[in-house]
Amino acid sequence: MAAVIAREVRDGETVAVGTLSPLPAAGVLLAARRHALRATVLIINHEDYWPFRNGSKEFYDFAQRGKIDLFFHSGGQIDQLGNLNLIAIGEHDHPAIRLPGGAGAPMLYYLAGRVILFRTEHTPRIFVERVDCVTSPGSSPPRVPRRGGPAKVVTPLAVLAFNPGSRRLELESVHPGLSFEEVQRSTGFPLVAPRGTPTTPPPTAEDLAILRGPVRTSLAKLYPIFALSAFLAA
Amino acid sequence: MGVPFLPVPGHVGSDYERLRPEFRVIADPYSGKDVLLVPAIAPDVSFLHALQADTEGNLLLDEKEDDCLLAQASRVVVASADEIIAPEALRRAPYGVRLSAIHVTALVHAPGGAHPTACRGRYGLDEAHIREYLRLAASDDSFRDYLQRYVFDLKDHGAYLGEAGLAALAP
Numbered sequence: 001m002a003a004v005i006a007r008e009v010r011d012g013e014t015v016a017v018g019t020l021s022p023l024p025a026a027g028v029l030l031a032a033r034r035h036a037l038r039a040t041v042l043i044i045n046h047e048d049y050w051p052f053r054n055g056s057k058e059f060y061d062f063a064q065r066g067k068i069d070l071f072f073h074s075g076g077q078i079d080q081l082g083n084l085n086l087i088a089i090g091e092h093d094h095p096a097i098r099l100p101g102g103a104g105a106p107m108l109y110y111l112a113g114r115v116i117l118f119r120t121e122h123t124p125r126i127f128v129e130r131v132d133c134v135t136s137p138g139s140s141p142p143r144v145p146r147r148g149g150p151a152k153v154v155t156p157l158a159v160l161a162f163n164p165g166s167r168r169l170e171l172e173s174v175h176p177g178l179s180f181e182e183v184q185r186s187t188g189f190p191l192v193a194p195r196g197t198p199t200t201p202p203p204t205a206e207d208l209a210i211l212r213g214p215v216r217t218s219l220a221k222l223y224p225i226f227a228l229s230a231f232l233a234a
Numbered sequence: 235m236g237v238p239f240l241p242v243p244g245h246v247g248s249d250y251e252r253l254r255p256e257f258r259v260i261a262d263p264y265s266g267k268d269v270l271l272v273p274a275i276a277p278d279v280s281f282l283h284a285l286q287a288d289t290e291g292n293l294l295l296d297e298k299e300d301d302c303l304l305a306q307a308s309r310v311v312v313a314s315a316d317e318i319i320a321p322e323a324l325r326r327a328p329y330g331v332r333l334s335a336i337h338v339t340a341l342v343h344a345p346g347g348a349h350p351t352a353c354r355g356r357y358g359l360d361e362a363h364i365r366e367y368l369r370l371a372a373s374d375d376s377f378r379d380y381l382q383r384y385v386f387d388l389k390d391h392g393a394y395l396g397e398a399g400l401a402a403l404a405p
Contacts, residue, residue: 045298052297053297053331054297054302054331055297055298055299055300055301055302055303055331056298056300057300057303064243087249087253092249092253102250106244106245106248106250107242107243107244107245108244109244110243110244111243111244133249133253134247134248134249135248135249135250136244136248137247137248140246140247141247143266143267143268144246144247144267144268145243145265145267145268145269146244
């Protein structure tokens, strides 16, 4: 997944990774070493990639001024319109599950140029027809100022792409060894596949060497447990 | 800032409009587009633990936090610090956001005052204590036990430090 995320980072852009996001951080660090050498990398609270010295206000003001080209979000539930639920599953006042909350998502999902959604699981309970609570919508009408929104969704099974015309998530590719049917069974909404079902290109040997080497070392400063456990040998 | 509300980006079209009736959507008078207004949060009292403080009440706060904003939004600010030093020493400190004493109502010398959370450069997170807190916070009855042991049964801050395993920090 980190290698797939890395391909989405463009050289020269400003890319930011928020809290509790080791996977996107790994992808961004890989991209910065491989093809996005001039990218400005921001990883919250990482001693080497967080230039803000005045609390979160400095970062949010930076985002509000339209300075973040690429950001990452996850979601307790994600629906086919790209809506995110970070608050509660079930009734809001008596939820079945109370999630951590919206944090910056209700603003950053609108402010970043592109947002890549990621989940380390791909199930119908996560990818639902319609979220129980819209913490942050996938798109907005013209009267609501909005710079950007969802671009892709990356999971262990597939890559989905947001179609701005239909304002819906579509299938972009299926990971090696999986079929369209398996991915559809794991998804709670009908998957449209306008370009057939190409296979997601796997990580290259160079990707893996960079991830398991300098990226792992850098990530360990912020995510020591992830750095120990996540970089499995093939 | 002393203003009654501020416009914030995003949020319009989310369930926050329904869940937070105090948030209001209006037409931006300049662009005509929808914008969300959020009323000011104005605490009566806020408590801050500073990285360092000086004898005049100036504080040095962690650069990751928004403590300066919190202090300037509050009617009363009670600050605590592990160490209170001379003003010249605070001025020379290499790290930290400076908050002027004019914003501080009271300053308390409290070694280990950030426990069980961390105080940069002094002590880290007390994971075991936080796990115990989370376990006991699961019910009202068990939380009463936590409060009894760590608050009501202790006669002063020094006793807390002993109970929390931080006797080495006691003055």
